[in-house]
Amino acid sequence: DVKVTQSSRYLVKRTGEKVFLECVQDMDHENMFWYRQDPGLGLRLIYFSYDVKMKEKGDIPEGYSVSREKKERFSLILESASTNQTSMYLCASSQGVNGNTIYFGEGSWLTVV
Amino acid sequence: SQQGEEDPQALSIQEGENATMNCSYKTSINNLQWYRQNSGRGLVHLILIRSNEREKHSGRLRVTLDTSKKSSSLLITASRAADTASYFCATDANDDMRFGAGTRLTVKP
Secondary structure (H helix, E strand, C coil): CCCEEECCCEEEECCCCCEEECEEECCCCCEEEEEEEECCCEEEEEEEECCCCCCEECCCCCCCEEEEEECCEEEEEECCCCHHHCEEEEEEEECCCCCCCCEECCCEEEEEC | CCCEEEECCEEEEECCCCEEEEEEECCCCCEEEEEEECCCCCEEEEEEEECCCCEEEECCEEEEEECCCCEEEEEECCCCHHHCEEEEEEECCCCCCEECCCEEEEEEC
């Protein structure tokens, strides 16, 4: 089975801190995604990546950056965390996109105080 | 922007009843997928329907797709309490996946 592992399930960070959310997939998938999920807003795409060192902005990239130095790992970085970034963050991967299943991690609950 | 929009936002039914959720989208798509999310967990793939298909079945799930109306529906028959979850449609029109806000289904025992 495909496994997408998010390094932290729950985090509490202070405003202004730099935050790293790590995600690893074990199926050699080309595509990886970071979504943010808030009540009533569903999943919103932050960034995605087609390949190592490649990244594309999603719908809400402001305040975030990403890094993909290795194919299996996709990191989401909050350069200076703010309270409005308190949310659940979901990492996902797929082998291509069209017609392919996206596999999700269990999510990381980030609280910024 | 979100591509799919689910309707209703919330649905509450009794065990044994059927549950129907709808999804509308804005642009042409290649495929449409439905996912399920248990509270506080990641999403799990349920079923995919391609743009040239009109209906697909998987166990108690039935999905329809009407590309002329840009809409899809997910029917869960003979619902169980364990079906309680949020259900999302996702479309892959532009080499990425966009999800709607989801339908929260509650099945009462």
